[in-house]
Amino acid sequence: MSTAAQVIRVAPGEGPAYSAVGDVYRILATGEQTGGAYTLCEARVLPGGGPPPHIHHREDEAFFVLEGEITFQLAGEKVVAKAGSFIQGPRGIPHAFKNESATPARMLIHVSPSGFEDFLAAFATPVPSFDSPPTPVTPADIQKLLAVAPSYGIEILPPPH
Secondary structure, X not given: OOOOEOOOOOOOOOOOEEEEOOEEEEEEEOHHHHOOOOEEEEEEEOOOOOOOOEEEOOOEEEEEEEEOEEEEEEOOEEEEEEXXXXXXXXXXXXXXXXXXXXXXXXXXXXXXXXXXXXXHHHHOEEEOOOOOOOOOOOHHHHHHHXXXXXXXXXXXXXXXX
């Protein structure tokens, strides 16, 4: 990994894209490009989409909603974030997000320090572009997520009752 940050330019539609737990992610900046400081990605979250509750033990995670509406659960608090909203989740805080609306949502996700791109590459399914539909989530996908997450300092939590 490079130790020096560099100028980063990503045109519309460019950047590696992954389908993960029903959402599509596009990597905009990697740790190699930012000197390990952060990863930046764009997420497209379809209605009903979003990851299971989890904790990042190594990274802080921030979200900026670009379009639509995302419902966040942060340390037991429910927050509905509309376009233009910013949410910061420090490491160690249980959290999840879900699109509870009837329309797709898009957001930027900033993870610091970097490494989130490696986590996605380890368990998610590469797709041709950010506009690709997400791949169907299978039990094997969930098992792979559960197996891979701990090695990236991510703890997957059981769903709330």
